[in-house]
Amino acid sequence: MENNKLDKRTKWSYCIGATGRDMAYALISMFLLTYIQYTMKLTVAQYAVISAIMVVCLLWDAINDPMMGIIIENSHLKAGKFKPWIFIGVILNSLIIICLFTVRPEGWGFVAFFGVGYLLWGMTYTMNDIAYWGMLPSLTSDPGERNWLVTVQGIFICIGQFSVAGLLPDMVAGNAIMAYRTAAIVIAFCFIGFQLLTVFGVKERKRPEKKRTLSLKDMFHIFLRNDQLIVIGIACLLFQIGNGLLIMIGMNFFYFEFGYSVGGSLVFWFTIMYGLGTLISEASFAWLSSKFTRNQIITAATIITVIGYMLFMSVGYILPQSVVLLNIIGFLIFFSQGAFNMTMIVMLNNTIEYDEVRFHERHDSIISAVRSFATKLASAVDQAVVALILIISNIYAISQKISGLEIKAGTGELTSENVIVQADKFIQTADAGQRFILRLGIVAVPVISIGAAYILIKRKYIIDERKYEELVAEIKSTNKK
Structure with missing residues (x-):
């Protein structure tokens, strides 16, 4: 820890x-269930089993992390x-991603295939995910660098x-x-390419060899x-449950608010807001951290989030049904x-030095795995x-009628234009109560x-x-002895 400065290539x-x-x-977490919902003909029972499989697999992933x-x-x-784990994980996971979106047995056969495929996706992604996130705190303990x-x-x-x-929502209708x-x-090959940059470009810092092998009992301890x-x-678990649901x-x-084709285009613009909002907050985080404390940042973020969701709920009821307003x-x-989210990542990483000072041991990968554990468990809940x-509101039943149209389009029985016209007719059968349940x-x-996380x-x-600076100073002092 004597030199916490990183070379540009590594950073x-x-x-x-x-x-x-x-x-x-993003492809798996945001679109896999939507892909199944709108392109596979499944009964409510089969869809419920697939949803249960996803929950069980994500719970296993949470434990596996x-x-x-x-x-x-x-x-x-x-x-x-x-x-090595970053490399093995990205190769295996990319192959499974391709299979999940190309192999299409029917009915319960698809349910069985999906169960095996989704389990393997989670386990191979974990190899890559834990190694990648574990690498971050191991690179430096300098607050500015981190x-x-x-x-x-x-x-x-x-x-x-x-x-x-x-981009994807605007491409799929019809x-x-x-x-x-x-x-x-395309995404699988991008995954491989970008991770190879990390594998060959990052210079890992050498750490003292562990004196003993860690066990499951040690992990829980x-x-x-x-x-x-x-x-x-x-x-982190509570926050991630709320963080991903809107997307x-x-x-x-x-x-169901604007129609099948128009709605897909509007998702594009709404996602631009997602990209801009997240990008600007993350790009400005270092500056915000230099001007405000983490406690001040997270307090303001919570207040703005709650106000935002209240306004979202009001659109079409109290506020006008405006696309521009929804995007704002x-x-x-x-x-x-x-x-x-950025504040929580720093807070989580800082518990590594907290643990090191108290117990004179450093466990970057194990402690960093808590973030992935929370994300996977939150995904299961979501x-x-x-x-x-979708089932309670009866939205799923309507979407299955659209799925039948997309299957016919895939075999050439219907054109994209016919699919969109007929899909909009199905969507119009949803009443105000069903749409209200969805928005609520x-x-x-x-x-x-x-709110509970805050x-x-x-x-x-x-x-x-101040506490973190004291922890880092104490670690440096100990290492000099």
Whole structure:
């Protein structure tokens, strides 16, 4: 830890590498269920089983994440501690992504195929994910360098997510099967390309060899002894539950408010707000951190987020049904959620030094795995919430009629124009009550979960800027002895 300054090649190779990762993750987390909903003919029972499979697999992934952290911590490979797992994970995961969007058995056969494929996707993504995020805190403990890495990495994460979330919705209406298949192949190759940049461009820092091999028992001991890790881990879970829901179910919202083709185009503009809001918040994070404390940033972010969702709920009821207004509100929500997320990443990484001072051990991969654990567990909750909302509101039943049209378009029985015209007729059968249930779910869950995350951090998290400086100084002093 005597030299915390990073060379430019390492910094940029690490940060740019995030682009492909988040392209791939956005495709699966935002569009896989929508792909199934609008291109596969499945009964409500089959769709419910698929949703349950996703929840179970994500729960397993959440458990698997810290286990992968242990494997990485115990690794002594010539190529480095993190790079081999980044490489193996990206190759295997990319192949599975292509299969999930190209292999199309029918009925229960698809359910079985999906169960195996989605399980393998989660496990191979975990290899890459834990290694990639574990590498970040291991590169430097300097607050300025770490803030720079988190900020620039956040920009490329946003670019990756936006390139998929913004462009794909406008391409699928009337040609969904081919559009999703092509997107999966392109994104898989982008995933590989960007991660190879990290593998070959980053210079890993050498750490003292661990005196003993860590076990599962050690892993749980490391988690439970670190009270600040527990606090920020639970807060991260609560925040991620609310953070992803609007984008996950957003296509359904726009389809049923504005029509199948028009709604897809409007998702593009709404996702631009997602990209701009997140990008600006992440690009300005280093500057915000120099002017305001993390506590001030996260307080303001929470207030803006709650106000944004209340305004979103009011559009069409109290406020006018305006696309421009929805986009402005979306920008406010995504900007504030981006600032909240960036602050939490720093807070989580800072628990590594907190643990090191207290117990004289450093476990970058295991502690960093908590973020991935929380994200996967939140995704499981969100998948269950989305499925529940769609089934209760009867939106899923209507979307299955559109799915039948897309299948016929895929075989050449219908043109794209015919699909869009008939799909809009099906969408018009949804009544005001069904659309209200859809919107209520989009708003209520994020407000409750993000609000709870803020309260927990405010009351229990103690590693502020001064405390972190003291921790780093104590570690440096110890290492000089």
